[in-house]
Amino acid sequence: MFERDRISAAGTVIHYEVHRSKRRKKTLQITVDGQTVRVAVPWKIKTREAREFVRKHAAWIIKSLSHLAPPERRRTRPESDSVRVEGTTIKYEVIRSRRLKRTFRFSVERGAVWVEVPWDAYPEAIRSAVRIRAPMIISQLSQYLPKSRRKVTERDSVRVAGTTIEYEVHRSSRRKKSVQIRVERGVVLVVVPSVAKSGVIRRAVRDRAEWILNKLSQAPPEGIQKRFVNGESLPYLGEDVRIVVRLADVPSPEIRLDDGRFRVAVPPNLRGKRRLEAMRQAFIEWYRERALDQVTECVDRWWPKLGRGGRSRVLIRNQRRRWGSCASDGTIRINWRVIMLEPSLIEYIVVHELAHLSVRNHSPDFKKLMASVLPDFRDREKRLGQTEGILPL
Numbered sequence: 001m002f003e004r005d006r007i008s009a010a011g012t013v014i015h016y017e018v019h020r021s022k023r024r025k026k027t028l029q030i031t032v033d034g035q036t037v038r039v040a041v042p043w044k045i046k047t048r049e050a051r052e053f054v055r056k057h058a059a060w061i062i063k064s065l066s067h068l069a070p071p072e073r074r075r076t077r078p079e080s081d082s083v084r085v086e087g088t089t090i091k092y093e094v095i096r097s098r099r100l101k102r103t104f105r106f107s108v109e110r111g112a113v114w115v116e117v118p119w120d121a122y123p124e125a126i127r128s129a130v131r132i133r134a135p136m137i138i139s140q141l142s143q144y145l146p147k148s149r150r151k152v153t154e155r156d157s158v159r160v161a162g163t164t165i166e167y168e169v170h171r172s173s174r175r176k177k178s179v180q181i182r183v184e185r186g187v188v189l190v191v192v193p194s195v196a197k198s199g200v201i202r203r204a205v206r207d208r209a210e211w212i213l214n215k216l217s218q219a220p221p222e223g224i225q226k227r228f229v230n231g232e233s234l235p236y237l238g239e240d241v242r243i244v245v246r247l248a249d250v251p252s253p254e255i256r257l258d259d260g261r262f263r264v265a266v267p268p269n270l271r272g273k274r275r276l277e278a279m280r281q282a283f284i285e286w287y288r289e290r291a292l293d294q295v296t297e298c299v300d301r302w303w304p305k306l307g308r309g310g311r312s313r314v315l316i317r318n319q320r321r322r323w324g325s326c327a328s329d330g331t332i333r334i335n336w337r338v339i340m341l342e343p344s345l346i347e348y349i350v351v352h353e354l355a356h357l358s359v360r361n362h363s364p365d366f367k368k369l370m371a372s373v374l375p376d377f378r379d380r381e382k383r384l385g386q387t388e389g390i391l392p393l
Contacts, residue, residue, distance in 0.1 A: 002019045002020075003020075004018075005051065008107055009055055009058035012062050012095075014037060016038065016039050016054055017036065020042070021042065022043045024040060028053045030057055030061065032061060037065070039053065041053075080093055081126070083130050083131055085131055088154055090137055092113035093113065093114050094126055095115070095117070096118070096119050097116055097118070097119065100119075102118065104117050104129045106137065111141060115130065135197075136195060138171055154168070156201070160209040165205060165213070167205055168187065168189050170189060170191045172192070179191070179196065181212065182321070184321070226393065228245070229243070230244060235340040236290075236339065238342025243261070243264060245266055246263070246266070250267055252282065255282055255283060266279065284336070284393060287336050287340070291337075292316045294338070294339055295314055295346065298346060298347055302350060305373060306354040313330070313331045315332070315334070316334055316336045317333045317336070318335070323335050323337075324353045325353065332353050334349065334353070347374075348377060352370065355369050
């Protein structure tokens, strides 16, 4: 008795038989007999482990099958080539096969792109086929990147009313239909489904051109950062608070809010970039502590109305592209920058995440729930959107 299974590796589908043996204890063994691949495994081994073992030795199996195949079915060694599509370079391996007549077959295995083509296919025809399938390839390649890099970035621009709008395109396999446009620190970000066409993206940017230009005019000039010197200001609970710096015998920068001013004590031996970074970190820590207090108080106030089961954990995080999130286990994560906003917007963010304990999506039921507890939630949502991309730090 044996099981039949298959894997796809290097653009090739490998069919094999799994033979289980109670006498075999640990080792796995592969044999190629003619066009039959047999895998001998211990009795209790999982199918997934057998697949990984075959995939690990796929190159040897393909080579063995090629040597044993009739001449008309043998493949060539892979050829390497690449194309550039809208700012992204796609590298791929070409395998020529006498079995294929017209069709091209694409596969992405462990971050490598393989294209199986007819024996006499022209390189330019292969490049054209890769360009056509580029959205699918980019989407599949993104799965092999670390989570922090899974959105593939392209750059493009459109010209509207005499003004050029440059933007970055982030293709996401998680996004299905909608196009999201954000302005962060003077940069226009467009998040789209992985298969979105360039024309659709450009049209979306043109449709939002007026809003984008308005956001860009509000954003601080690129490259200008806070220097944390006397006279500068930082937002706190919706108000701009001036910074007053003095030298003091302290081990590291110390911040206190007194008489409507940030009074910062700095050690005299801290200078240049070290001073700048130390003060930045000190402000972030100060903000995080106040954010935790403010958010916790808000959660306590709204829990009787929106809470479900045991009290949710509240965590303060450094989320660059969202104000908050509600995990499936009920944990509430809030961006520490909320403490820069006016209290009514902090309340909106907390209520929004607590509402997700009852309704996980943004359906009409969710909006109905929000309206029942915060009648002016749409106005607060709009005002919150106007702050994106203009907060320091």
